[in-house]
Amino acid sequence: MRKSFLLAGGLFLLVVLWLVSGQFGDHDFVDSSVDILGGTAVDEIMTVRGRTITRQPYVSEVVISGRTEAVRSVAIKSQTDGRVDAVLVEKGEFVRKGDVICQLATDDREASLAEARALEAQRELEYRAAQELLDKGHRSKTQAAAARAQLDAARALVARREVELSYAALRAPFDGIIDDRPAEVGDYLQKGHVCAEIIDTDPYLVVGEVSERQVGKIRIGSEGTARLVDGTQVNGWVRYIAQSARADTRTFRIELEVPNPDGTLRDGVTAEIRIPVEKTQAFLLSRASLVLSDDGEVGVRVVENGRVRFYPVHILGDSNNGIWVDGVPEDATLITVGQEFVSEGQAVRVDLEG
Missing domain, CATH: 2.40.50.100 (RNA polymerase II/Efflux pump adaptor protein, barrel-sandwich hybrid domain)
Known part of the structure; x- marks a missing residue:
């Protein structure tokens, strides 16, 4: 009977010693975890994808909403x-x-x-x-x-x-x-x-109203294009610019003359007129590259000397291949993936595309 008590007491003592040793072991693990989080994990540099951008030839355009119109009726x-x-x-x-x-x-x-x-x-x-x-x-x-x-x-x-x-x-x-x-x-x-009423079908006109800010950029004889609402595109030249503005809108009528030998154009179809007015250099970027700053400015994020920098941009125009902007340094490293998850001055590592 006495041996049973001694054996039970010995087992109890061993259990207590084991629990005490395990508690101290857990404290050592938490401390090491804190050290890891306080060191390597927090200081780890984020990797973003990017590419070097350069200016390309760009022709700025005046874009006008208009419609087709018969030259004579x-x-x-x-x-x-x-x-x-x-x-x-x-x-x-x-x-x-x-x-x-x-x-x-x-x-x-x-x-x-x-x-x-x-x-x-x-x-x-x-x-x-x-x-x-x-x-x-x-x-x-x-x-x-x-x-x-x-x-x-x-x-x-x-x-x-x-x-x-x-x-x-x-x-x-x-x-x-x-x-x-x-x-x-x-x-x-x-x-x-x-x-009867007769309509002259060739040539045809695409007419629109241009603002007083932009009318000075357009010249008689300038080439232009018009895209109709059904996707048809026609080319022509500016044959008329009004000398006086409409009193109610302060806009000026312009007429783009386009050939219509097959008579497919009809009077009154909605169209978008584009008239090239100035040749310059600009950056062609994906629309997804644009971000908003904390102040609400539209711009892009680039990497300079291993750190993120934000540049506000001036949007010049858009195309099927992207958006044309200016305001970014030449040969800048544009962040193309990850720009939404970094901030000004943050250190990053760049994985260049291509």
Whole structure:
């Protein structure tokens, strides 16, 4: 029995000694962990990815919101009264200059012309006879002059009747598309009534309004491009810049003339006009490279002498390949991956791309 107590006491003592030794061992481990965190982990330098950037040729552009517009649109109006005898074209048809669009009834116009021509022939004979008598001394100069005046009046009457007859045929003033044709066979057109509306399809215009800050950069004859809302791109040249601004917007109208030989352009389509105005040097960067500083400035982070530095940038323009900026030193090491996780003055290690 006594041996059992002694054995139990010995075991208890061994357990106490083991626990005490384990507690001190744990303190040694925590201390070493603190040392590691206070030393190697905190002082470890972050690695970022970057690349060296250099300036490239850049052409700054004036970008204008605009629309397509026909260079000419004319309402073909009747110059005389008359009933529509025939309509020779439909809406949407292409016509050539001089083609008849609407034909009015000639009524008595042809008879009036024939009558005028007969009178002209009579006056011609009378004038010749008067001239012969004048040469023989049987007529005075006054009588011969009167005969000549009557002949001239007859000729003028023929010309007037010919014009009146020509008014019965309403013709296209230029090549184009018939955009509307309100007149129908049997309609009675009075002088000034519209037979049809025609649009000149080649060339075409892309028009827009440019601000007073930018209008001075554009010149007549400057080349430009326009991208339509459907993705079509057309090239042309600036043919007109307004001399006075619109009173309500203080903007100036410009017109870009573009070829349209196949007639695919339509009036009123939304477009974006780009006109190159100045050649310079700039950096082409990915949009993801831009960051905001603590003060809200847009810029980029670069590495100089192993430390992060922030540079605010001036955005010049954008393209399909990135964004054009200036304000960064030449041959700077731009941070391309990790720029959001570093701060000004922080020491970093750079893994250069490529």
